[in-house]
Amino acid sequence: MATTSEPWTEELVEAAGIKLHIIKGGTGQPLLLLHDEMGHPGWLHYHAALAQHYTLYIPLHPGCGQSDHLDWVMNMRDLAFWYLDALDELGLGQVPVIGGSLGGWLAAEMAAMCPQQFKRLVLVGAMGVRPPVGEIFDMFLVVSREYLRASLTDLASVAEAQQLYGSDPTPEQTEAWESARELASLLGWRPYMHDPSLPHTLRRLRKLPTLIVWGRQDAIVPLSAGEAYHQAIPGSRLVVLDRCGHRPEIEQADEFVRVVREFLQN
Amino acid sequence: MLIGHFTEQPWQDNTTGLMGTQSLDLSISNGVYDPKVGAKLYNRYLDEKIYADQIGFDALMLNEHHSTPFCMQGVTNVGASILARETKQAKIIILGNILPIWDDPLWLAEQLAMIDMISYGRLVSGFVRGGGRESVSHNAPPHFNRERFEEAHDFIIKAWTTPGPFRWEGKHYHYRYVNPWARPLQQPHPPIWIPSTVSVETVKWTARHRYPLVLLATKLGPTKEAFQLYHDTAAEEGYESGTQNVAYLWKVHVDETEELAEAAGRKYLSGVSNPFLAGNEGAVNPAIMNLPGHTSRTSRKLAATAFGPAGRFGTNRRPYEDQVNDYTIISGTPKTILPKIRHVLEYIRPGSVFFWDGDGAMTHEDQMRSLRLMGEEVIPAVREMGKELELFSPFEVDPATGKPLTAAAGAPQPATDSATT
Numbered sequence: 001m002a003t004t005s006e007p008w009t010e011e012l013v014e015a016a017g018i019k020l021h022i023i024k025g026g027t028g029q030p031l032l033l034l035h036d037e038m039g040h041p042g043w044l045h046y047h048a049a050l051a052q053h054y055t056l057y058i059p060l061h062p063g064c065g066q067s068d069h070l071d072w073v074m075n076m077r078d079l080a081f082w083y084l085d086a087l088d089e090l091g092l093g094q095v096p097v098i099g100g101s102l103g104g105w106l107a108a109e110m111a112a113m114c115p116q117q118f119k120r121l122v123l124v125g126a127m128g129v130r131p132p133v134g135e136i137f138d139m140f141l142v143v144s145r146e147y148l149r150a151s152l153t154d155l156a157s158v159a160e161a162q163q164l165y166g167s168d169p170t171p172e173q174t175e176a177w178e179s180a181r182e183l184a185s186l187l188g189w190r191p192y193m194h195d196p197s198l199p200h201t202l203r204r205l206r207k208l209p210t211l212i213v214w215g216r217q218d219a220i221v222p223l224s225a226g227e228a229y230h231q232a233i234p235g236s237r238l239v240v241l242d243r244c245g246h247r248p249e250i251e252q253a254d255e256f257v258r259v260v261r262e263f264l265q266n
Numbered sequence: 267m268l269i270g271h272f273t274e275q276p277w278q279d280n281t282t283g284l285m286g287t288q289s290l291d292l293s294i295s296n297g298v299y300d301p302k303v304g305a306k307l308y309n310r311y312l313d314e315k316i317y318a319d320q321i322g323f324d325a326l327m328l329n330e331h332h333s334t335p336f337c338m339q340g341v342t343n344v345g346a347s348i349l350a351r352e353t354k355q356a357k358i359i360i361l362g363n364i365l366p367i368w369d370d371p372l373w374l375a376e377q378l379a380m381i382d383m384i385s386y387g388r389l390v391s392g393f394v395r396g397g398g399r400e401s402v403s404h405n406a407p408p409h410f411n412r413e414r415f416e417e418a419h420d421f422i423i424k425a426w427t428t429p430g431p432f433r434w435e436g437k438h439y440h441y442r443y444v445n446p447w448a449r450p451l452q453q454p455h456p457p458i459w460i461p462s463t464v465s466v467e468t469v470k471w472t473a474r475h476r477y478p479l480v481l482l483a484t485k486l487g488p489t490k491e492a493f494q495l496y497h498d499t500a501a502e503e504g505y506e507s508g509t510q511n512v513a514y515l516w517k518v519h520v521d522e523t524e525e526l527a528e529a530a531g532r533k534y535l536s537g538v539s540n541p542f543l544a545g546n547e548g549a550v551n552p553a554i555m556n557l558p559g560h561t562s563r564t565s566r567k568l569a570a571t572a573f574g575p576a577g578r579f580g581t582n583r584r585p586y587e588d589q590v591n592d593y594t595i596i597s598g599t600p601k602t603i604l605p606k607i608r609h610v611l612e613y614i615r616p617g618s619v620f621f622w623d624g625d626g627a628m629t630h631e632d633q634m635r636s637l638r639l640m641g642e643e644v645i646p647a648v649r650e651m652g653k654e655l656e657l658f659s660p661f662e663v664d665p666a667t668g669k670p671l672t673a674a675a676g677a678p679q680p681a682t683d684s685a686t687t
Contacts, residue, residue: 141292141402143553178558182409185558189407 007051008043015059015086018068023058026051030092031264033058034103037127037139037184038148039176040065045160046249049257054264057092059083061106064179076128076187076195080109087117096120096264100249101221102127102184105193108229111208112201120264121210124256125221125246127193129229134222136193140185144169144177151246153217161250193221199232206234211263215244215251237263267652268618268659269645270325270359271318271637272515273625275311275345276537277335279303284335284538285627290549291541292333292399307338312348314624314633319353321641324659325390327359327515327620329461332403336540343377350385357661358385359620361461361480362392365422366414367404371439372446374418375425378456379448387451392459392480393419395468398554409559412467414438419458426455457660459513466495467562473499473507476666480513483542483622486593489514490614506668509617509657517589518607518621519597520639521632530632531597532586537626544584544594546626600643607644608651618659619648 008025023040025047031054035041040060047056062070062082073079083106087095096119099107104126111121127136139147148155148165155161169177188194210233214226223240230238239259241252248256278285282298315326328345331337339345342360349358358381368374382389395415401408417436424434430445450456460472461480472479473496481489493512500507517534521527539548589595596606611619621640624633651657653674662675670677 140408140557141551141553146553182558185407185409189409190405 006043007048008056012066013090015089016082018062018070019066020062020086021060021065021067023060024056026053026055028052028054030055030057030095032087032092032095032097034097034099034106035061035064035180036099036101036103037180037188038144039180041164041176044164044250044253046253046257049253050260053261054096057090057095059086061180061183063183064176073186076105076109077113079187080106080113084110084114084117094119096122098122098124098260099126100124101246102180102188102193104128105188105195105198108198108202109195111210112198112204115204115208118208121205121208122213122260122263123210123226123229124213124248125215125218126212126225126229127188127221128195128198129225129232130191130194130196131222131225132228133224136222136225137220138192139181139220140189144181147220150219152251153215153243153245158251160253161247164250199228202229202232203234205236209263209266210236211260212236212238213248213256213259214238214240215246215248216240216242217244218246220246267649267657268324268357268513268661269648270327270357270618270620271315271323271640272327272329272620272622273311273314273633274329274331274337274540274542275307275339276540276625277303277338278307278537278627282335286536287539288546288548289335289539291539291551292402292554293551294335296333304338310630311338311624312345312352314630314637315345315349316352317634318637318640319349319356321637322645323356323637323640325357325359325618325620326353327361329361330364332400334399335538336543343374343381346381346389347377347384350381350388353385353388355388357388357390359390359459360392361459361482362394364396364400365393365418366396366411367400367406368418369406371418371421372425372441372444375422376446376448378422379426379446379450382450382452382456383448387456389450389452389456390459391456392461394461398551398557398560401557401560402554408557410438411560412562423455426450459660461515462492465561469495470499472496473511474503476500476503476505476507476511478511478513478618478660478665480515480618480620482515483517483594486610486613493614493616505666507665508663508668509615510660510663510665510668512614512616513618513620514610514614514616515620515622516593516610517595517597517623517625518603519595519623519628519632520600520603520636520644521597522599522635522639524598524602526632526635527597527599527602530628530636531590531595533627533632534595534625535586537628540626543626544589545586600639600647604644604647604651607648611648611651611655611657615655615657617652617657617663 011022012019060067097107104123105128108128152161212229230236241248244251328342330342332340346358378391417438431443434441459478462468463482469492479496497507535545541547596603623636658675662672663670
């Protein structure tokens with residue numbers, strides 16, 4: 001399964017009772033990335049940039065890629081529990097974690113349950129909290145291509161976005177989307193993409209340095225949710241990027257990497 | 267044979283502009299809904315069903331859809347309850363209650379038991395999984411659609427047949443006290459029939475459960491294949507299936523003259539958009555058709571290959587004339603429609619048929635003319651065809667065993683002592 005010509009490798013490891021498909025690449029201290037409701041998009045510009053300073057671990061969530069399904073997982077909190085168990089077994093120690101959108105919700109749940117598991121927490125356009133103003137975009141009423149268009153302020157103007165999403169999806173992309181979408185449905189159908197109790201649990205993060213990154217024009221999860229996260233997590237830092245929608249790591253990749261690196265190194 | 271009547275009970279008006287135009291599924295706000303129009307339409311459709319009972323239909327078929335003008339019956343059990351009281355002899359065939367959108371299937375079990383009793387045992391309780399439209403309308407999790415269907419099905423049968431109180435702590439449904447003061451009249455419980463539109467998974471599940479399968483207006487070729495798949499699955503299960511296990515719904519309208527019949531037949535295509543009415547489907551939202559996890563991805567692939575490249579949607583977007591040519595729509599005088607009905611019966615051999623009529627833009631008068639002629643001429647003639655072709659309904663031959671239940675179907679009669687007669 002490992003490929004030698006790419007800057008990353010893939011492995012299938014035993015973790016907390018199932019086979020877990022993990023993408024790994026880079027040099028340096030481990031950095032955990034939790035993908036979102038569209039699946040792992042491939043090795044992007046921001047991955048390559050971060051990989052110069054960190055070893056990236058990108059697990060494909062149960063049910064995605066070649067990771068086994070978990071029949072007993074019925075909601076996000078169940079998945080978070082399983083992932084903490086899996087992290088124990090993977091032996092990465094106290095890792096920094098970055099989660100975007102659905103992956104951000106997952107990261108927040110895991111961190112609230114077990115703050116000492118993580119060195120740093122980065123939430124990017126995270127789901128999980130009901131926005132005080134506006135609503136989280138209903139991803140299930142539109143086809144994937146339209147969801148992606150809504151996610152990005154201007155697909156055409158960002159080269160990497162054009163490359164990824166500018167033409168018909170590849171079979172691999174379709175497979176990644178469909179399985180991640182099924183997981184997203186399982187975790188976020190009702191209440192839609194949030195847990196009413198999550199904000200109350202985030203007080204536990206007062207000792208875990210947390211960075212919240214949001215695109216000002218995010219049309220999927222409104223900025224008010226980012227502000228709510230910021231309110232709920234004592235000592236957290238909120239960075240809002242202009243001319244940016246739901247995917248800062250693609251739309252403003254360089255600025256995103258700069259902000260994240262500065263935070264991780266501090 | 268069993269001969270039934272069906273209509274979607276479509277919205278009809280001349281202010282919303284919905285009739286004869288193509289609308290996108292789930293895009294019409296109920297802000298345009300006029301309850302005065304609704305009240306008249308509900309009562310009209312009930313009058314038509316009551317008349318159908320009176321003139322000799324064996325069965326009245328009801329369905330359910332939500333949030334959409336093409337079907338006003340958002341709650342099939344309301345319609346069934348009224349018919350339970352207001353009709354006398356026809357079976358009341360619900361095709362079907364949408365199990366996965368029920369968060370409380372015990373309530374459903376109670377409603378159906380009441381309907382069965384009030385109708386003195388005329389209920390046929392069909393169950394369906396529903397499509398994306400229903401999952402969205404009632405926020406039922408699509409990824410658990412199949413599991414909720416199967417667990418609710420098992421639970422309802424238990425609630426109908428096992429004396430309470432008992433507990434049920436399943437994966438999706440949880441009860442500590444199941445003890446409804448309502449039990450169905452029919453024993454062990456009302457018959458369960460399963461409607462489908464060529465889902466391979468559903469056909470096999472239905473055959474394994476020995477429930478009659480009703481195919482809903484699918485093209486004749488795929489219908490025949492689906493029936494064969496059912497019979498093959500039944501053979502694997504080790505029981506003898508037959509015409510009593512399969513049923514077919516399709517558009518049949520009868521009228522006094524060919525001109526009236528054609529005018530009415532064309533009205534199938536000029537009502538509000540209906541994704542199930544070829545030529546008038548409207549625009550379907552593909553995201554809602556493919557909610558994540560609703561249909562397993564293997565099942566979808568099997569359906570596409572097993573039933574031809576266009577699948578069920580091979581029937582869509584076709585002109586009236588084409589649909590007449592391939593028997594999708596049969597509309598004419600009794601003289602011209604009877605041979606066509608016979609062709610369908612000979613080709614796919616269903617033990618029960620449902621004539622889908624009074625839909626689209628058809629008026630009350632259009633429907634009443636058809637119902638009258640059905641009662642006077644068509645139903646008796648189709649019954650004769652059924653006898654000749656040996657097409658038996660599940661009330662004549664037991665679908666679970668293949669054993670005849672009535673004399674006409676060959677059930678042995680008890681010996682009589684001629685001295686006492």
